Amino acid sequence: MLKLFYFCLFIFCFVKIAAQNNFSFSNDNYSGINSVVLSPTQAFFNTNPWDVNLISADIFLQNNYAYISKQNVLGLLNAEIQIANPKKNIKGENQSNVFDFYNKERADLLMNYDAMGPSFSITTIIKEKKYVFGLFSRMRAQGAVLKLDNYFRFGNEMVPQPSDYKMNPFSSATMSWNEVGLNAATEIFPYSDKHWILGINLKYEMGLDAANIISHKDIDLSASEPAPTEDPDYKNIYASNYDISLNYITNYDFENDRYEYKQNGSGLGLDIGITMMDKDKREDEYNSKFSLNILDIGSVNFRQGINHSFKNGKTVWLQNNPVFKDEDFTTPEDYLRKISQEAYGDENASFVGNGFRIGLPTSINANYSQRVKENHFINFNWIQRIPFFKNSVRRNNMVNANYSVQKEAFGYGVSTSLSEYKHLYFGGYLRLGPLILGSENLFPVFFKHKHLHAAAFYLAIKFYPFWDNELKRHRREKCDCEK
Template identity: 25%
Template sequence: MRKITLLLLVMASSLVMQGQSFNGFLTDNYSGVNSVIANPANITDSRFKTDINLVGVSAFIGNDYAGVNVFDAIKDDYDFDASANIYPTDNNNALVNTDIMGPSFMFNINRKSSLAVFTRSRAFVTAHNVNGNLIENFDSDDGDDVNFDDGSLITTGHGWGELGVTYARVIIDDRTMFLKAGLTAKYLQGAGSAHINGDNISVDYLVDGAGPDLGTIETTGRLTYAVFDSTVDEDGYEYELPNATGVGFDIGFVYEWRPNYPDYQKTNSNGDTYYVKDKNKYKLKLGLSITDIGSINYKDGVEETYIIDKFDTVENLEDEFDNADSFEDFLRNYYVLDESKKGYKVNLPTALHFNADWSFTNRLYVNLNTDLSLVSKDNVGATRIANTVSLTPRFESKLFSFYLPMGVVQYSGFQAGAGLRFGPLYVGSGSVLSALVSDNTKAADVYAGIKIPVYQGDAKDRDGDGVIDKLDACPKVAGPEENSGCPWGDADADGVLDNEDACPNEAGPKENKGCPWGDSDADGVLDNVDACPNMAGTLENKGCPWGDADNDGVLDNVDQCPKVAGTIEYDGCPSPAPKVTEAVLKTLNAYAKTILFNNGKATLKDSSKAVLDNIVGVLKDYPNSHFSINGHTDSSGSDTLNQKLSENRASAVMTYLIENGISSSRLSHKGFGESNPIDDNTTKEGRRNNRRVEVVLVR
């Protein structure tokens, strides 16, 4: 009976602990290359020049079937049956999970991008829908009869190795807004895999089914068992990796809100900017990532389905199990093989991670982290993490950090732990504190590791002038920031420092900003009071000559219109423009009446161009006057056609005038169609008079 119980417990192990390895440590901005496993964007704009992880080990164990006092449970004489608190249900779950991060390193390509290469070995065993009532009765000397129907046991055991390459880059760095992204590509090598799942399994266990102290067990349904082919050579000595490979991907983004960004940027007088590398710059950091996208194909694996319709005594079942060489042999000998196939895939524990980190000071932080499995627990042949929400206050500095992770873990409930990083060492547990005070712990974890960190150095200022050496043109001699950290001098020894001397290489009075006074144009007016120091002029005009800006022969000092050409008679202003008289308008319209168009069209006849040129000549005599060109037709044809024709003819006349020198700003046009006749449209003569173009004075 004990062996069957052990078998069921092994099949039931997994799925309950923190979805995130190295709980607490990965919230640290000094977790370095290790942080790629949570979010690949973390490695760029980090606090490291480079970071080398030698080895880090994280292990988890948990369940929702039994609660224990952890420190009693690790003793050699611990009696599980007598001391453990049992919580059997029809759907119990449990966990054994390890994560080993091997030699790994990261380095910065430039200020905005980084690269990491890491190795990692992982092992998961996931199980669902394990009937705890059945296990408890098998494990009890005076158990009750159990009837269990519609069971859908799903378990998966999987171990694999990873070789990952991560590239991360800053996407946005705009004062308060900062965004970076990262992508990891992983080569996966399977190390071993097996899964068991049941379909409509029922178990009818009778304590005295075949007589006193002789129990019976009846099972029905289908059981699928998959395992990779043997990875041991024929002699049973040398381990060989199975024919199982795959690829995986992680993708992540990190956004930082940096309201105090000016504190982390230094700029000298030459415009060179240095970004502080050794300080965290955010008030709030938000991270979002999806990890473990991919699968491993076990090409030589075997998946077999058995019909387990069987009635037997428990004693005989135990004998069959004891005598079998392996679990596969037990299944093949005891049940009926229904289906067998070669090769299967195991999906990675794909998960969504959201992380929010708030900075109270440059040393005190609080982190909110959520891990959400994207793999259904009903997915056969897939590993998955447990959904978790954790809150981690921490103290963080370059050489030392301390964490207090607290969270709610799916199935295992509330967990509280502690961890620290001291230089190259990191160690911790996400559950050690809750385990210390509880006799009913359902989960426990621990991690430890060692690395070689190479931190970003702080900005040095050897001469103490407030200008960091990276931007200081004179790093060993103090000087003002305005002169890029160099002291001001007095090259011409005139008592005016070069920063205030407009002529640093020529002595001059302070009143002239260190430049000597002179008379460059030799007009008797010194340059300090000469408004035109390079052009001879008069004292009355502040050393400038009088000019004639409009070239009208009247000097600007007496020209009443210095920017408009005029006449001496009008003191340099132009004579008033002539006004258009009624006689002029009669002349214009007398010309206009003789403008001829091609029949039914708006195109001018060649004979009209001479008349139009006369109109142009008249209009040029009155440059300040504006005119409207109005078109009229007789009543022949439709109103619409006549309206359009009158407009086009007026437009054609205006276009000719513009093309021949009349400004478009002085002209407008309008068509009146047949609406304004000046004669009788019933006669040929009247219609000819009505077809006309008129020139009207606007202003």
């Protein structure tokens, strides 16, 4: 069972980089199609009739399981990283560039990769009413394991495991998928004193890779001294009283060590948002706006996904088992079938069929924006995950406050964020013509951290065909003055 856990941790830590949306830029009135994934109404406020994103990528990592010592993100490009080995005095506490572990009793890992490909939005007038339509494409990867009972801390510290240990239940899910979405937004309640805008995203989801593991109850783990002929540094570890469900599918070809891209799942997704805006008729900028959005309602069905269940089997010898010593495990399935052989005497007994479903990372996003003076805004975002389906990937909870200056040719802002209501980050963004750079956790990018365990970076390239400005808009307005 330990290898099952290591397999999942490998997915979370190394297969994908984590990410989160850049909230500072998402509140920019010129963010356009890039921000409809957080607020489906946001493109409605773009004064340009066309908005085109060529490519954007948002990269973020946060965990309290492992870190790299005394380093920053840019320094990693040329650094030679060592794996911690306490017995050889290779520790993150006393030297740099060491991949070391926190070794806390509970471990959290969160990931959310988001890259937007060619996408656009267009503003049009239909029967004297403004509509905004958009089309976007994304590549996403997301997953989490929260409050994992960190049995691995003993091995990480190279100290003996306790003779008896109960590993608490946990669940985790991760998924990578492509997404194509249609965005639409328009004003409703035309006779209201305020402006009410309704926006929706209808999305087609194309699943690529996924894994879901659930430990339904405590696992009894026992450790004993190895035989005299075996390595004394590694105890014999046994698992019993387990009840584990594992579902997975991947495009990675382990035999040839390459990734073969193909669609393995499909599904539908929905984002819906409503915004109330206070804006004077003759003003280009609003005084304030409040939006409430429900994001990622839906799921992806992997019909060919592989399902295993380990329940009520015999005690399984996990570490120092001579049966595993000379085995060449090429794929995860090789190992799972060998575990099945140990638990039930039949390598096919744990296999329980094909097909599983992973829910999208459903969340609520509430946003408030207040104009301070011309081109200056203060903005607040609150995102709370609300898993809608039984087996859903989960995004991180976030509270963000930012101050931004938004002009046609450029914009910039500074922000502070509280991730999972306990990790405080500082960042910002810069929009200079077609180039946008930003980070919600800027310091680790440039400054060395004693424990580098989180970082963020955002990059986008876009352009505005048929760009608009204040002079053009005023020329188009109908004059209601007396002749």
